[in-house]
Amino acid sequence: MWIPIQINENSAEPLYHQIETQLKSLIISGTIAEGTLLPSIREFAGDLKCSVITVRRVYQDLEVQGLLRTKQGTGTFVSHVGEGAMEEYKRVAVEKALENAVDTALSVQCGEEELNEIFRKIVKDKYGEAK
Amino acid sequence: MAQQAIELRNVSKKRPNKVIGPLNLQIPQGYVTALVGQNGSGKSTLMNMLIQLTYPEEGEIRWFEEAHPDGLPLTLRQNIAYVPETSMAEENFWTPPEAAAFRRHWYPGWDQPFFEELMNRFEIPRKARLSKMSKGERRKFEIASALAARPQLLLLDEPSSGLDPFAWRTMLDTLRQYMDDTGATVLISTHIVEEVRRLADYIVLMHRGRLLGMTEKDSLFGAWNEVWVNAGSEEELLELTAELPGTLQAKLEAPGVGSFLARHFHRNEKRLQDMGVKVIKSRSLELEEILSLWMEGYHPDKD
Numbered sequence: 328m329w330i331p332i333q334i335n336e337n338s339a340e341p342l343y344h345q346i347e348t349q350l351k352s353l354i355i356s357g358t359i360a361e362g363t364l365l366p367s368i369r370e371f372a373g374d375l376k377c378s379v380i381t382v383r384r385v386y387q388d389l390e391v392q393g394l395l396r397t398k399q400g401t402g403t404f405v406s407h408v409g410e411g412a413m414e415e416y417k418r419v420a421v422e423k424a425l426e427n428a429v430d431t432a433l434s435v436q437c438g439e440e441e442l443n444e445i446f447r448k449i450v451k452d453k454y455g456e457a458k
Numbered sequence: 459m460a461q462q463a464i465e466l467r468n469v470s471k472k473r474p475n476k477v478i479g480p481l482n483l484q485i486p487q488g489y490v491t492a493l494v495g496q497n498g499s500g501k502s503t504l505m506n507m508l509i510q511l512t513y514p515e516e517g518e519i520r521w522f523e524e525a526h527p528d529g530l531p532l533t534l535r536q537n538i539a540y541v542p543e544t545s546m547a548e549e550n551f552w553t554p555p556e557a558a559a560f561r562r563h564w565y566p567g568w569d570q571p572f573f574e575e576l577m578n579r580f581e582i583p584r585k586a587r588l589s590k591m592s593k594g595e596r597r598k599f600e601i602a603s604a605l606a607a608r609p610q611l612l613l614l615d616e617p618s619s620g621l622d623p624f625a626w627r628t629m630l631d632t633l634r635q636y637m638d639d640t641g642a643t644v645l646i647s648t649h650i651v652e653e654v655r656r657l658a659d660y661i662v663l664m665h666r667g668r669l670l671g672m673t674e675k676d677s678l679f680g681a682w683n684e685v686w687v688n689a690g691s692e693e694e695l696l697e698l699t700a701e702l703p704g705t706l707q708a709k710l711e712a713p714g715v716g717s718f719l720a721r722h723f724h725r726n727e728k729r730l731q732d733m734g735v736k737v738i739k740s741r742s743l744e745l746e747e748i749l750s751l752w753m754e755g756y757h758p759d760k761d
Contacts, residue, residue: 336742339724342679369634378659378675379489 328366330359334375342377347385354394354405355416363405365395462523463487463611463643464508469517471503478503478667480517485645485660487522490637491672492654493647494749495664501647502543504664505615508645509540521611536565539604543615545596550589554582554599558606565607573606579628593620601629605636614646618653630656651746665753673759681758682743682751683723688736689716698735702726706756719743719751721758 332349334342353359365371368386372379386403389395393412397403432442462484470479478500485491493501506512507519510530518525521534530538549557554577562568577584580598588596597620604612612633618626630653636642648654654661654675661678663670689695692709695716699705704721711717715738720726723740730737743751748758 336679337740339680339727342676367638369638372659373630373634373656376655377679380659380674381676 328363329374330366330371332375334377343381343384346375346377346381347388350385351389351392351394352416352420354389355408355413357408357413359405361405361407364401365403365405367402461487462520464645465520465523466504467518467520469507469514469519471500471507471512471514473503476500476667479514481669483662483669483672485643487643488637488641489659490633490644490646490657491660491662492658492675493645493662493664494649494654496753499664500667501664502615505540505542505613505645505647508613509535509538536567536607537610538613539607539609539611540613541600541604541615541617543619545588545600551587553587554584554603557588557599558603561603561607567608569606569608572608573602576602576605576632579632580625594622594625597621598625598629601632605632608640610640610642612642612644612646614644616647616649618648618650626653633657651744651749655745661749663749663752670752671757671759678745678748678758680724680742681721681748683720683740684717684743685720685723685740686711686715686717686738687730688714688738690714692716698730698733701733702729706751721756 330350330353332346332353334345338345340348359365365386366374368379368382372382375382386395386397390397390403394406394408395403396406428446429442432445437445464483464485466481466483468479469481470477472478476498481504493504495501503512507514508521510526518527521530521538526534549560552560558568558570558573562570576582580602582595582598582602583591586595588599591599597617601614601617604614618629621629633644634657637644644657646653646657658675660672661675662672687695687698689698689710695708695710695718698716699708699718699720702720703726706719708716708718727737752758
């Protein structure tokens with residue numbers, strides 16, 4: 328199966344990290360369902376144009392984190408992602424994005440009041456749109 | 459590191475007008491190692507030594523952790539398949555089934571159903587004599603029969619030369635699948651950078667009979683960047699690049715804009731920011747460019 332991972336060659340982020348982060352979010356967000364058989368290490372490396380060494384490392388890491396499991400002779404599957412992990416992932420992703428936004432505000436000397444005001448306005452606009 | 463399929467220790471080979479070596483190299487089992495380098499850099503001579511078509515004057519070669527100075531034992535040869543740069547003339551007057559029958563005799567692990575499957579997959583004509591085939595068809599036959607022997611070690615000397623893009627993709631897929639099934643080791647010499655990108659795990663670079671080094675392919679990711687910055691004058695640009703380790707080819711591109719190549723730029727980007735220099739743009743160098751720099755003596759892994 329084809330896994331939609333996009334490698335950015337001009338990014339400062341190491342190749343291995345780009346693949347791991349994207350695969351992880353595909354699993355946790357449920358884009359790749361529980362029980363899905365992932366491509367073999369060599370096949371995936373061919374798709375991504377990287378080496379099997381990198382893909383093996385990613386699979387091993389995600390296995391340790393409980394997101395993947397390997398059945399000898401069959402391949403690597405997506406494990407059950409608990410409700411807790413999903414909530415945790417959501418919180419971390421949002422927190423990280425907000426932290427970046429606050430850092431930007433600090434770097435242009437935007438005050439706390441002003442930032443809160445901008446934040447509330449954006450929330451109102453966006454959530455209004457969503458409805 | 460994994461067990462070695464091949465190991466070279468101080469191997470030298472004298473050719474009429476050049477010397478190959480001394481070569482020190484370890485090829486790990488279960489991986490694809492790409493051998494790259496210009497024409498005449500010694501890649502084919504190295505391959506020939508690995509199948510004992512020629513012998514080094516000095517040094518030692520080990521196969522699966524053992525040296526065989528008195529000749530490769532038959533059982534080991536039966537586990538090595540070799541696709542030479544130019545096909546052997548001995549098989550010229552045979553059709554593919556006839557040549558396969560001959561090879562089957564020498565390779566006890568020969569897998570006839572697999573051979574038939576590959577003949578179909580590669581669309582190799584069955585009735586034509588090998589010498590009457592097009593270069594690409596002959597190449598496909600060579601690759602199919604190398605794999606049908608079910609070897610543990612594949613030595614492929616420019617296997618894709620003459621293949622059309624469709625056959626080329628089929629070859630890459632077939633090799634990958636074979637390695638998945640068997641855990642075999644592949645040493646492939648090639649001039650096609652895209653082949654290295656899609657297939658290789660390790661890269662070995664040869665230049666004028668010497669090994670410039672071996673590296674894990676992905677360690678080359680982001681090894682070099684081309685960077686454009688604001689710079690008032692050439693002096694200013696040179697001052698600035700002197701502050702960064704591993705910069706090359708600094709030049710003024712236009713009034714106020716300078717460019718240079720930087721090794722592991724992302725590690726040093728902050729230093730530029732601290733100096734108050736504005737980076738206009740940066741791009742990662744392509745594998746091809748990284749390899750050319752390496753041939754010029756600029757090793758990608760060193761700072």
